[in-house]
Amino acid sequence: MRVAVVGTGAIADSHRAAYQAHHEDVDIVAAADVDETRVRAFCAETGQAKPYRDLDTLLAEQEPDLVSICTPPGLHVEQTKKVLESGAWVWCEKPPCRSLAEYDEMVAAERDGGPYASFVFQQRFGSSATHFRTLLADGELGRPLVAHCQTTWYRDAAYYAVPWRGRWETEGGGPAMGHGIHQMDLLFHLIGEWAEVRAMTARLVHDVETEDVSTAVVRFESGALATVVNSVLSPDEVSRIRIDCEHATAELTHLYGYGVKDWRYTPAPHVAEGAAARWHTPADDVPSSHAAAFTPVLAAYRAGQRPPCSGDDGRRVLEFVAALYKSASTGVGVHRGEIGPGDAFYRSMAGAETGAGA
Incomplete structure (x- = not known):
């Protein structure tokens, strides 16, 4: 090639x-x-x-x-x-x-x-994420019930001095769009399709057009609930996904990439001793990476x-970001499939009738 x-x-x-x-x-x-x-x-x-x-x-x-x-x-x-x-x-x-x-x-x-x-x-392509999906598909973890997705990073004024950053027309959004999109995509890859989001955004520190922090509550098609936090105001930087299933809690904690060592499984009290032994050890350790x-x-x-991450598969997380911004702007929940060509948030994450993508 x-x-x-x-x-x-x-x-x-x-x-x-x-x-x-x-x-x-x-x-x-x-x-x-x-x-x-x-x-x-x-x-x-x-x-x-x-x-x-x-x-x-x-x-x-x-x-x-x-x-x-x-x-x-x-x-x-x-x-x-x-x-x-x-x-x-x-x-x-x-x-x-x-x-x-x-x-x-x-x-x-x-x-x-x-x-x-x-x-x-x-972030989808680390072997330990594949391992989690296998455990889930095999029924070993039970149903996902509650999740938390966190991208809390720190970016200073020098970062936003780059002319295209922090502007709807050139970047398309704030940390929900440019930073947390990786962890949110991974969350959906791990536990399935999102159905509804209710969100808030704020611009608390940086002199930019877009937000510098967002929070959201998400309902999945399965009925599971999750919280999502994206920030560029957090000195103690971390990327984290925690998923509480019927039989175990799975937690991934890292920053920009992960391996097997960054995952932790905690069995529920009713899980028999030794039953969770294979949860912690994928067949190999391929870290998440561009390669x-x-x-x-x-x-x-x-x-x-x-290929993966194209077509409908690549669009899923972008639709979620649009729904997050729409919910934050309107103050109401937004359902998947709601934002179409007649919606202001279809053409711009800012909800403007003209601007990015118009």
Whole structure:
């Protein structure tokens, strides 16, 4: 597979590492960035990639099979459509885009059998998350009943000095959109479809348009309830998911990535001694990472099939974010499937009739 990267800022290093982890199957042939010094430095790290200043020239000259999009969210829809129209697949950083309208516009540019656009929700792909899903499917943990999803990080004023951050038009949202989206996607991956959300947001510290903290209560289709907290105001930074099931509590505590050691299982009092022995030990320990997330994308490309984190599967968490913002704005609960083309929150997470995605 011939791959290219557009946008060579910090997150592009994770894409390069993912491709280099699959070096027997992948060649990084090119990269593009408006910053010539940055793109040349990135290409030098690959040892062979050719630097470009614009995506159009890269696509025309290199004809890559897949392009990583690592640019700010406001550029994702235009660049994704351009790459898909060239015939190449897309592997795009989160958040996928600024609105549900933009997401649907990107999906409309796909073709049956490919090319497809997949989005980077790498938290799903640690082996210990797969292990939890297996235990749940086998009935060993019982039904999920109560959950907590926490992304409480810290970002200072210098972080928001980057012009596109903290603005609805260019970032699409605050920490619910740009930070907590990973843990929320993982929560849904672990315990299923959400059905309703009631939320509040606030701007307590930073001089930005978007929120800097949000809280939400979520009802799942199964009947389970969860709390979700996203913050960039928290000096003691942590990412955490806790799921209380009938027979056990499962808890994942980490920051930006996890392995087996970051999971803890506590059996309920009625669970027989020794029955929970295999809960703690997956068959292997594959940490969550871009490299792990790329593995199924590569397999889907070879098979000509839709990859995970694309289509309806990639849209689920973005719809939840839109519903969270709508609930916070209106003060009422929002149900899944409620936000469609006639809804202001379909075209902008801010709920404006014009703006991002309009």
